[in-house]
Amino acid sequence: MDSAHPSRGVADRLTGVFWSRPKLLTALLIAPPLLWLGVVYVGSLAALLLQSFYSIDEFSGVVVPEFTLKTYAELLRPSNFDVIVRTVTMAAAVTLASVAVAFPIAFFAARYARGRWKALFYLGVMLPLWSSYLVKVYAWKLILAKEGIVTWAAEGIGAGNVLGAVLAIPVIGGNSLSTSYIGTFLVFVYVWLPYMILPMQAALERVPGSLLEASADLGAGGWRTFRSVILPLALPGIIAGSIFTFSLTLGDYIIPQIIGSSRFFIGQAVYSLQGTAGNIPLAAAFAVVPIVIMLIYLAVARKMGAFDAL
Amino acid sequence: MHSEARPPLALTLGAVLGLLFLHLPILLIFLYAFTTEDRSYQFPPPDLTTKWFGVAWNRADIWPPLYLSLRVAAISSGLALVLGTLCAAAMARARFFGRDTISLLVVLPIALPGIITGMSLRSAFAIADIPFSTWTIVLGHATFCVVIVYNNAVARFRRLGASMLEASADLGANSFQTFRHVILPNLGSALLAGGMLAFALSFDEVIVTTFTAGQQSTLPIWMLNELVRPRQRPVTNVVAIVVFSATFLPILAAYYLTRSGEETAGGGK
Numbered sequence: 112m113d114s115a116h117p118s119r120g121v122a123d124r125l126t127g128v129f130w131s132r133p134k135l136l137t138a139l140l141i142a143p144p145l146l147w148l149g150v151v152y153v154g155s156l157a158a159l160l161l162q163s164f165y166s167i168d169e170f171s172g173v174v175v176p177e178f179t180l181k182t183y184a185e186l187l188r189p190s191n192f193d194v195i196v197r198t199v200t201m202a203a204a205v206t207l208a209s210v211a212v213a214f215p216i217a218f219f220a221a222r223y224a225r226g227r228w229k230a231l232f233y234l235g236v237m238l239p240l241w242s243s244y245l246v247k248v249y250a251w252k253l254i255l256a257k258e259g260i261v262t263w264a265a266e267g268i269g270a271g272n273v274l275g276a277v278l279a280i281p282v283i284g285g286n287s288l289s290t291s292y293i294g295t296f297l298v299f300v301y302v303w304l305p306y307m308i309l310p311m312q313a314a315l316e317r318v319p320g321s322l323l324e325a326s327a328d329l330g331a332g333g334w335r336t337f338r339s340v341i342l343p344l345a346l347p348g349i350i351a352g353s354i355f356t357f358s359l360t361l362g363d364y365i366i367p368q369i370i371g372s373s374r375f376f377i378g379q380a381v382y383s384l385q386g387t388a389g390n391i392p393l394a395a396a397f398a399v400v401p402i403v404i405m406l407i408y409l410a411v412a413r414k415m416g417a418f419d420a421l
Numbered sequence: 422m423h424s425e426a427r428p429p430l431a432l433t434l435g436a437v438l439g440l441l442f443l444h445l446p447i448l449l450i451f452l453y454a455f456t457t458e459d460r461s462y463q464f465p466p467p468d469l470t471t472k473w474f475g476v477a478w479n480r481a482d483i484w485p486p487l488y489l490s491l492r493v494a495a496i497s498s499g500l501a502l503v504l505g506t507l508c509a510a511a512m513a514r515a516r517f518f519g520r521d522t523i524s525l526l527v528v529l530p531i532a533l534p535g536i537i538t539g540m541s542l543r544s545a546f547a548i549a550d551i552p553f554s555t556w557t558i559v560l561g562h563a564t565f566c567v568v569i570v571y572n573n574a575v576a577r578f579r580r581l582g583a584s585m586l587e588a589s590a591d592l593g594a595n596s597f598q599t600f601r602h603v604i605l606p607n608l609g610s611a612l613l614a615g616g617m618l619a620f621a622l623s624f625d626e627v628i629v630t631t632f633t634a635g636q637q638s639t640l641p642i643w644m645l646n647e648l649v650r651p652r653q654r655p656v657t658n659v660v661a662i663v664v665f666s667a668t669f670l671p672i673l674a675a676y677y678l679t680r681s682g683e684e685t686a687g688g689g690k
Contacts, residue, residue, distance in 0.1 A: 126595035133514070136596070140511035141523070144504040144567060148526050152564050155541035162544040174547075212442070215435025223428040232440075234676065239443040241618070241672040243625040245641050246661045249648060250446040253453055256462035260449065263464045304443060333429065354532075362534020365627060369648050378536045382631065385540065391547055398540040402533065 162395035174391060182392045186400065191380070195400055198377040201292075202360035205299040206307075206353045212300065213307040213352065218341075220308075221315035236312075240305035248369055251298045255370060257287035285372055295371035299360050306355035314348020315341070350412045357408060361401040377401060450665065454658035462654065477659040483643065487663075490624055490640040493555060497562035498570075498619040502612060504563070505570025505619075510604075513578035530565040538565060539632030546633070553635025561629040566619035573615035573679065574608060581607050614678040617671035625668045640664060 129136040165174055166181045185191060220232040239247070254260050265274040278284040278291060285291030318341060326336040364378025375383075377397055384394035454473055456466030477483060508527060512520065530538050542561050551557060581604070589599040627641040634642060641664065647657040 122595045122597045126590075126597070129596055130590075137511050137514050140507050140514070144508035144511075144527075145523065147504055148530075148564065148567070151560055152530055152538070152541075153526070155538070155545040158545035158548050159537070159541040161548065212439055215432050216439040219428060219432055219436035223432075230680075235440050235443065237676065238669065238672060239447075241621060241668060242447065243641075243661075243664045243668045245625065245627050245644050245648075246450060246665045247446065249644070249657070249661055250450050252648065253449050253462045253464075254446055258461050258463045260464040301442065301446065304439075358532070358534055362536040363628070364536060365645065378534070378628075381536055381540055385543055385632070391544060394540060395544050398537050402537060405533065 159395050159398060162391050163399050165392040165395075167390050167392055172389060182396045185393055186396055191397075194375045194377055194380050194397075197374065198361055199404065201296065201299065201376065202357045204296060205303065205360045206356045208296070208300045209304055209307040209356045210311075210349055210353070213304055213311055217308050217311035217315055217348075221312045221318075222320075236305050236308045240309070244302065245365070247302055248298060248366055251294070251301065252289060252369055255287065255289035255294045255297070257289070259289075261288060289370050290372055292372060295367050298366050298370050299363070302366065303356040303359050306359065307349075307352035310351035310355075311345060311348045314345045314351070318344045347415065350415055354405075354408065354412055358401065358405050361404060447665070450658055450661050454655055454662055456655055459653050459655050473653075473655040473659050476653065477656045480656060483640075483656075483660060486638040486640045486643040489555065489558075489637060493558050493562055493639060494620045494623040496555075496559050497566050497623040498616050500559070500563040501566035501570045501619045502616050505567045505615065506574050506608070506612060508567065509571050509574035509578055512575055513581075527568050527571050531568050535565075535626075535628035536632075539629040542629070543632040553633065553637065555637070557633045557635070558630055558637070558639070561633045562623040562626060565626075565629065566623055569619045569622060570612065570615035573611045573618070577608050577611035610678045614675035617675045621668040621671040625664060 162174075163182060164178050164180070165176050166179045167173070168175050186195070216232070216236070220229065220236075224232045256262075262271070262274065265271050274288075277293065278287070283292040283296075285294075288294040288297075322340055322344075323336060326340045331339065362378055364376060364382050367376045368379055377400060381394045381397045384390045384397065388394075452466065453462070455469045455471060456463075457468040457470050458466060459473075508523070512524065538561060542557070545551075546553070546557060585603055585607070586599055589603045594602065625641060627639075627645055630639055630642060631645070638646070640660065644657060644660055644664065647654075647660075651657065
């Protein structure tokens with residue numbers, strides 16, 4: 112390369128070097144992002160793991176930097192274990208509800224929306240996905256408040272006693288929707304729904320129309336076609352979406368703090384332990400729980416071929 | 422292929438209701454910014470007024486968080502632009518050892534819940550004794566913004582292909598001239614879209630930030646405090662409208678910038 116045309120300076124000579132050693136340029140390009148992610152992100156994850164194996168001195172409240180499994184054992188104490196069970200239950204419920212609500216939107220967008228409508232559906236899902244998380248949560252604070260629009264609407268149509276009856280259900284009910292598990296659940300579904308719709312729609316778009324026609328030709332009704340043809344083919348997309356809804360619910364602490372009862376979720380436990388309580392080791396151990404759950408979840412999802420749809 | 426088929430009524434109804442469910446709640450934020458009631462979330466609002474916009478403008482405690490958020494978002498999206506583009510360029514060039522690991526590493530900060538990124542950084546700051554500052558916030562934000570720029574850039578690199586770069590070299594351009602005159606103009610709108618999405622994401626982020634900010638307040642943290650201990654509730658609505666616009670407009674712009682390509686911005690957050 113160097114001999115092909117006369118050298119005009121450093122830039123040309125470097126070009127020659129890059130040309131003869133293409134790997135050098137690749138290495139130079141990848142080095143800064145790799146260093147950043149390696150040091151800042153992987154380094155921090157390592158710090159998290161390290162902290163979780165430390166413990167806190169019960170009398171002085173000082174972190175003891177010695178390897179121990181004591182902190183993880185504390186997770187099994189009933190009060191802490193309850194937090195984990197509560198969070199996982201909520202994540203599972205939110206995921207199932209997201210699948211049910213997302214399906215009509217994803218199916219309609221994939222099968223029937225064309226041209227302008229297709230774009231509208233895409234924007235209709237993407238804008239809520241990207242718009243401010245906190246603003247969305249705040250909007251639900253307004254909606255679910257005791258004096259808010261839901262109570263007003265329920266009383267307006269004469270269903271005030273129905274709302275009262277729902278809130279009177281033990282455990283999931285409460286003083287108002289914004290201080291009950293029902294409220295927390297609704298907001299979780301609302302906020303993570305777009306994460307379910309997009310991969311589901313991508314999977315449904317790959318289902319060939321001819322298969323549905325073949326199913327109808329063979330005498331299957333709508334429900335049978337849905338159960339035996341559409342659902343199995345859409346499953347990788349559903350699992351891909353559930354990875355998001357499940358993992359995001361596991362780690363969230365803003366939503367249950369703003370809308371919900373005073374009982375903790377994993378995220379809230381992490382936040383309060385590292386802050387006011389100053390127990391960073393236990394906070395770190397709590398933060399490792401969603402990682403472990405998600406690793407198991409991902410391993411299962413990979414087996415079911417969910418990653419082809421991401 | 423299915424344009425002639427009519428969707429079942431139940432499906433149409435489900436899809437329309439689902440979309441309304443996604444969009445109607447946000448509108449209430451706008452309505453409540455005009456209510457005269459500032460002690461509860463009473464619906465319907467007893468009366469309407471525009472005075473809260475003036476009140477918000479004159480509240481001294483809103484401006485410093487706004488500046489901090491703008492500064493953090495600008496620095497973080499700038500860093501993410503450089504790191505994300507470099508990473509996409511390297512990945513587009515060759516298949517090399519550890520390629521899959523790197524693409525996983527780029528996605529991980531956004532795939533794992535924010536609390537893990539936040540708590541990890543918090544642990545690292547505690548171990549290394551790093552005091553909280555604007556830069557500790559930027560460290561977190563830039564990390565999860567890289568993937569946004571990367572996703573946009575890597576799709577464009579794929580479309581660009583190798584032939585154009587070879588043609589440029591054949592015509593005697595060196596690597597830097599090729600970058601300046603061929604790669605950059607082709608990448609331009611994808612980078613702009615990625616940069617704006619990264620800006621929106623950083624401006625609005627609250628979970629990681631609460632772990633990396635210490636006593637500092639970004640605008641979302643200010644909002645969070647108002648949510649927990651409300652005073653002058655409609656003022657919070659005015660700020661919510663500002664935050665909403667600061668994220669909504671870049672997203673819309675990013676969509677129009679990249680919609681001609683097969684990979685549209687924002688497909689994966």
